[in-house]
Amino acid sequence: MLVRDRMSRDVVTIPSSVTILEAQKIMRESRIRRLPVVDQGELVGIVTYNDLLEASPSKATTLSRFELTYLLSKMTVAEIMTRNVITVPPDVPIEEAALIMQKHQIGGLPVVEEGSVVGIITESDIFEVFVETLGLKEGGARITLELPQKPGVLHEVTGVIKEHGINILSLATFYEEGKPEYRYVVVRVNTLTPQEIVAGLREKGITVTHVWIAPLGERGHVLPV
Known part of the structure; x- marks a missing residue:
């Protein structure tokens, strides 16, 4: 843009x-x-x-x-x-x-x-x-992941989501000072029940740090992880 x-x-x-x-x-x-x-x-x-x-x-x-x-x-x-x-x-x-x-x-x-x-x-x-880039107006579930800086790890994430037949609404990456070897990836997916996706990610050894459920027109809430 x-x-x-x-x-x-x-x-x-x-x-x-x-x-x-x-x-x-x-x-x-x-x-x-x-x-x-x-x-x-x-x-x-x-x-x-x-x-x-x-x-x-x-x-x-x-x-x-x-x-x-x-x-x-x-x-x-x-x-x-x-x-x-x-x-x-x-x-x-x-x-x-x-x-x-x-x-x-x-x-x-x-x-x-x-x-x-x-x-x-x-x-x-x-x-x-x-707001638009992060898909905030789309609702869905926002999943935050801690990923090591290595080739192919993001492909694993999108592969798990694809296996569950869920669309990715937005994807963004951030970093945290003091942890240069990691990137924090925020994925918004088109579902309000991301529990199986979270479980699938963890089976791949991917660290899920936060999940936020945001129904359209309603106040969002944290899903315990």
């Missing part, structure tokens, strides 16, 4: 001459938390909801409400925007965008192609992909 598959294409942008009050109104009406700043078709900065909050005078100020409003009506986003904007092209894998956000501790990335802003990808988009 690429950034272009999940980015928002209807991007709201503003010129750098927009005042802070105007930017606040645009964010509020559009229900967004960041605005790319574009002058003459070129991305020159980005302003976030937090930037606008920090620019607003403290409640402890002695200025009157009218004086505050006057000050904010004169300040433009050019005075507070981030100018060195971190961007991504649309053909970057979605997980690369997530890594960039994590590394720089930001919640969104403008998507730029041939110098123009063509979209924006946010942490909400990444979260939705995470």
Whole structure:
């Protein structure tokens, strides 16, 4: 999955001459938390909801409400925007965008192609992909396995599941610090009664660490293992 598959294409942008009050109104009406700043078709900065909050005078100020409003009506986003904007092209894998956000501790990335802003990808988009990738909306049983780092072990897992005629809804792998010789594999299968699968996995010497049953529309529960 690429950034272009999940980015928002209807991007709201503003010129750098927009005042802070105007930017606040645009964010509020559009229900967004960041605005790319574009002058003459070129991305020159980005302003976030937090930037606008920090620019607003403290409640402890002695200025009157009218004086505050006057000050904010004169300040433009050019005075507070981030100018060195971190961007991504649309053909970057979605997980690369997530890594960039994590590394720089930001919640969104403008998507730029041939110098123009063509979209924006946010942490909400990444979260939705995470939910979809793990098959959370499919229900079923979630089985967590501790597998040694050796060839063929995942084939054994899928073989056991196939023997029981059950479909795999999703599969993901994780690691734990301090255990580089193992991978933790989370398999979601299309059944609410995975006991025979769990037994079959154990017969193969595969360690099952956790089983979660998640009926559609109901609260899930742990199956003792």
